[in-house]
Amino acid sequence: xxxxxxxxxxxxxxxxxxxxxxxxxxxxxxxxxxxxxxxxxxxxxxxxxxxxxxxxxxxxxxxxxxxxxxxxxxxxxxxxxxxxxxxxxxxxxxxxxxxxxxxxxxxxxxxxxxxxxxxxxxxxxxxxxxxxxxxxxxxxxxxxxxxxxxxxxxxxxxxxxxxxxxxxxxxxxxxxxxxxxxxxxxxxxxxxxxxxxxxxxxxxxxxxxxxxxxxxxxxxxxxxxxxxxxxxxxxxxxxxxxxxxxxxxxxxxxxxxxxxxxxxxxxxxxxxxxxxxxxxxxxxxxxxxxx
Amino acid sequence: xxxxxxxxxxxxxxxxxxxxxxxxxxxxxxxxxxxxxxxxxxxxxxxxxxxxxxxxxxxxxxxxxxxxxxxxxxxxxxxxxxxxxxxxxxxxxxxxxxxxxxxxxxxxxxxxxxxxxxxxxxxxxxxxxxxxxxxxxxxxxxxxxxxxxxxxxxxxxxxxxxxxxxxxxxxxxxxxxxxxxxxxxxxxxxxxxxxxxxxxxxxxxxxxxxxxxxxxxxxxxxxxxxxxxxxxxxxxxxxxxxxxxxxxxxxxxxxxx
Numbered sequence: 001x002x003x004x005x006x007x008x009x010x011x012x013x014x015x016x017x018x019x020x021x022x023x024x025x026x027x028x029x030x031x032x033x034x035x036x037x038x039x040x041x042x043x044x045x046x047x048x049x050x051x052x053x054x055x056x057x058x059x060x061x062x063x064x065x066x067x068x069x070x071x072x073x074x075x076x077x078x079x080x081x082x083x084x085x086x087x088x089x090x091x092x093x094x095x096x097x098x099x100x101x102x103x104x105x106x107x108x109x110x111x112x113x114x115x116x117x118x119x120x121x122x123x124x125x126x127x128x129x130x131x132x133x134x135x136x137x138x139x140x141x142x143x144x145x146x147x148x149x150x151x152x153x154x155x156x157x158x159x160x161x162x163x164x165x166x167x168x169x170x171x172x173x174x175x176x177x178x179x180x181x182x183x184x185x186x187x188x189x190x191x192x193x194x195x196x197x198x199x200x201x202x203x204x205x206x207x208x209x210x211x212x213x214x215x216x217x218x219x220x221x222x223x224x225x226x227x228x229x230x231x232x233x234x235x236x237x238x239x240x241x242x243x244x245x246x247x248x249x250x251x252x253x254x255x256x257x258x259x260x261x262x263x264x265x266x267x268x269x270x271x272x273x274x275x276x277x278x279x280x281x282x283x284x285x286x287x288x289x290x291x
Numbered sequence: 292x293x294x295x296x297x298x299x300x301x302x303x304x305x306x307x308x309x310x311x312x313x314x315x316x317x318x319x320x321x322x323x324x325x326x327x328x329x330x331x332x333x334x335x336x337x338x339x340x341x342x343x344x345x346x347x348x349x350x351x352x353x354x355x356x357x358x359x360x361x362x363x364x365x366x367x368x369x370x371x372x373x374x375x376x377x378x379x380x381x382x383x384x385x386x387x388x389x390x391x392x393x394x395x396x397x398x399x400x401x402x403x404x405x406x407x408x409x410x411x412x413x414x415x416x417x418x419x420x421x422x423x424x425x426x427x428x429x430x431x432x433x434x435x436x437x438x439x440x441x442x443x444x445x446x447x448x449x450x451x452x453x454x455x456x457x458x459x460x461x462x463x464x465x466x467x468x469x470x471x472x473x474x475x476x477x478x479x480x481x482x483x484x485x486x487x488x489x490x491x492x493x494x495x496x497x498x499x500x501x502x503x504x505x506x507x508x509x510x511x512x513x514x515x516x517x518x519x520x521x522x523x524x525x526x527x528x529x530x531x532x533x534x535x536x537x538x539x540x541x542x543x544x545x546x547x548x
Contacts, residue, residue, distance in 0.1 A: 164397070171383045171394050178381035180345055183369025183398040183446065 004136060006252040012142035012211065014248020015149035016042075019204035020225035021232065021240035022156075023197040029173035029235055030193040033085070033096040037104035038201055039222015044107050045073045045202030046122065046209035046218070047115045054123050062124055070202045077198025081191045104219060112216040119213030122206065141211035148207060152200070153241060160237075169193055227271045233281020242283055246270070294357075296321045296482055297342070297373075297450055302351035302361070304334075304341045311337040313506035314351070319450065324476050324483045326497035326514065328490050328527055333503040335486040336378055339452045342484075343375035344368040356449070370398050372449030378458060378486075380435040382442070384428030388419055391427050391438055395445030405445070412441040415471055433464040440468070444475075450482040457489045465489060469496050490527035494518045502527075 023038045035041075051057045052065035060068075080103075088096050121127070129140040160166040172179040172186045179186050208214060208221075224247060232243025247267045254266035274282060295318035304312040312334045319325045329335050340346040342353055344365040353361040360368055369375075374395075383391050392412060396405045413420040416437045422430060427438055436456055443451055456472070457465040469492050475481045476496075487493035494500055500517040502510040510522070517523050 164393075167386070167390055167394055168397060170386060174383045174385055175381055177345070178377060178383065179394075180365040181343065181369070181375045181377055181381070182394050182442070183366040184394070185364070185366045 001135060003253075005138070006256060007249060008138055008146075009142055010249035010252045011245060012139075012145040012248070013251065014228075014245035015145050016204050016208045016244070017221070017225045017228045017248050018241040018244025019149060019152070019200055019207070020222060021229035021244045022237060023201045023204070024222075024226060024229045025235060025237055025240040026193055026197045026200070029237075030169065030190050031085070033093065034100070034226075035197065036097060036100040036222065036226070037107060037219075038197065039225060040104040040107040040111075040219035041073065041077070041198055041201035042205040042208065042222070043214055043216060043219035044076075044111055044205070045069060045198075046205030046214045047111050047120075047216075048072055048202070049206050050120055050122050050209060050214070051115065054120070066206070069206070070199050073202035074195040074199040077201075078191050078195040080198075081194035085194070086187065086190075104222070108216045108219055115216075117215055119215040120209075121213045122209035124210045126210065139211065145207045145211060148203070149241075152203060156200075156237070165189070165192065169196075224267060227267055231267075231271055231274045231282060233284030236281065236283050239281055239283030243281070246282075293320065295319055296356055297484065298352075298354040299338075299342070300352045300354070302338070302341055302348045302353065304337050304346055304348045306337075311506055312341065312348070315503070315506070315508055316351075317501055317508065317511070319482060319484050321482055322476070322480045323499060324472075324485060324497045326485045326487055326493040326500045327503055328487060328493060328500060328517075328523075329503035330488070332505070334506040335503055336454055338503070339375060339454050339484070339486055342368075343373060343452055345375070366398065369446060372447065373452065374443045374446040374448035374450070375452040376439050376443040376454060376456070378454040380432070380439045382427040382430075382435050382438050385426055387424050388427055388430070388438055389423045391442050392419075392423075392445050395442035396447070399445075399447060404447070408445050408447060412444050415444075415475065416441050433460050433468070436460060436464075436468060437471075440471070448481070450484065453483055453485045455486055455488065457487060457492060465492055472496060490523065491518075494523075 020038055020042050023041065024034065027033065027035045027038070049065055049069040052060050052069055053062050084099070085096065088099060126140040126144050131138045131140055131143055160170055168179070168184045168189050169192065171182065172184055172189050176186055205214070208218070225244065228243035228247040229240045230243070231246060232239030232241070247270070250266050250270060254263035258266065297319040300316050301314045302312055303310065303314055315334070315338060317325070327335050327338065337346065341348050344360070344363050344367070347362045351361065352359055355371055355373060360371065383394065386394070392409055393405070396408060399405055418434055419438060419441055422434065427435065430438060440453070440456065453472070456468055460468065472483065473496055476483060485493055485497060494514045494517055497514040500511065500514045501508050502517070502523070510517070
């Protein structure tokens with residue numbers, strides 16, 4: 001029973017990691033650049049929602065604030081690509097990496113200036129309620145996180161496989177040059193992907209802030225999500241989610257059964273093991289090109 | 292003859308500081324197949340990329356149906372009906388055959404038209420219909436080439452730019468693919484600009500041929516004339532005149548130099 005409870009709370013955490021990892025992979029696949037500010041996007045999304053809903057700020061109804069904050073974060077992602085990242089076209093990968101790292105710092109400080117450095121929780125309709133299944137007590141938020149992640153994954157899956165824009169996104173990430181030849185406006189599609197990554201990060205942030213407190217340094221969680229993405233296989237969307245879940249589940253079990261101090265390194269020990277034994281990740285999609 | 296559908300005048304393209312095309316002019320007429328022959332590094336692929344907008348020329352003009360298109364974004368050029376079928380297939384490996392074909396029609400809106408085109412592609416390449424739910428990366432090289440051509444057809448092109456469709460294929464497959472290209476030209480009146488190293492296959496298909504060397508066009512003429520030309524026979528078709536010591540391939544000079 002205790003293990004089951006650990007598993008559920010681990011899964012809920014893992015969903016958040018998985019969603020951040022998803023953002024990493026989305027952008028990496030489309031643009032071959034890694035957005036190290038993805039964790040800070042998540043944090044910013046959480047604070048934007050807090051700013052819109054919490055009574056000490058604007059106090060909008062939760063259901064009204066939700067679409068607004070997701071829309072705002074998507075817009076931020078799009079504008080960032082349009083006016084910052086695209087200017088770096090043709091520069092080295094390292095330049096883009098450093099740019100996004102510094103962007104993360106900027107977001108962290110701006111968030112600190114606006115919302116302060118104290119941890120805050122998102123006021124939401126589910127807060128503090130429990131579900132009781134014959135002795136198994138689950139926080140409503142944990143259950144909601146898992147359900148929302150499953151829904152979001154399904155929607156994203158359908159979007160990528162059923163819609164024209166989704167297909168175009170897959171195409172431009174698999175073979176950018178060929179996408180140009182097909183008449184796909186690759187740059188515009190990349191802008192949409194940044195917007196999508198912003199929206200997904202915002203949802204992750206909302207979920208995170210609903211079940212725990214956020215402060216501006218929460219964005220550093222992105223590092224853990226990055227590890228999750230690598231474990232799952234960078235460049236594979238299902239892999240990113242699975243990696244997130246694995247890291248999320250390992251954590252509570254490690255802190256329960258392994259001595260404190262060692263338990264925190266468990267996800268990274270796994271990362272090392274994966275890099276040594278399966279360098280492409282657990283769920284990678286690698287195809288050799290035929291000539 | 293009527294005005295050419297594609298008119299290239301004095302195009303110059305660069306890779307960084309390296310001049311890859313040094314003032315090329317050529318014409319393609321409607322319903323014609325034009326072949327461009329040349330060795331590696333002659334600038335054939337660069338010329339194609341410049342027409343389809345993936346590269347921008349420094350100088351010169353490209354006129355398509357009376358409008359200048361040089362330097363436009365690639366998707367604007369595809370919109371006008373110029374479809375580039377790249378060298379080395381370049382299919383989307385993790386998408387199915389059907390999805391690859393759908394992406395070929397990315398610029399089109401009319402759903403019924405797209406389905407008609409899909410049936411047309413399947414009628415020319417029955418193997419694609421058989422494999423339509425398979426990932427493109429799992430197809431053989433020849434099937435991938437067919438998919439690349441089929442995907443190009445889905446864009447409802449007014450002219451197809453074919454870059455080395457014979458690359459890496461067995462002689463039998465080359466024959467099959469060129470047979471299909473000929474049918475496309477005859478039955479659909481498809482205009483084509485074809486870049487090839489396989490000179491005999493290309494000249495058999497083409498109405499008109501150009502020969503490129505180090506970024507310039509050094510010779511052009513009707514395909515039958517080119518095929519009969521001694522230079523082409525020696526340097527591109529590999530015909531050897533036997534028994535004449537002084538005329539050995541490595542000693543001879545090309546007449547256009």
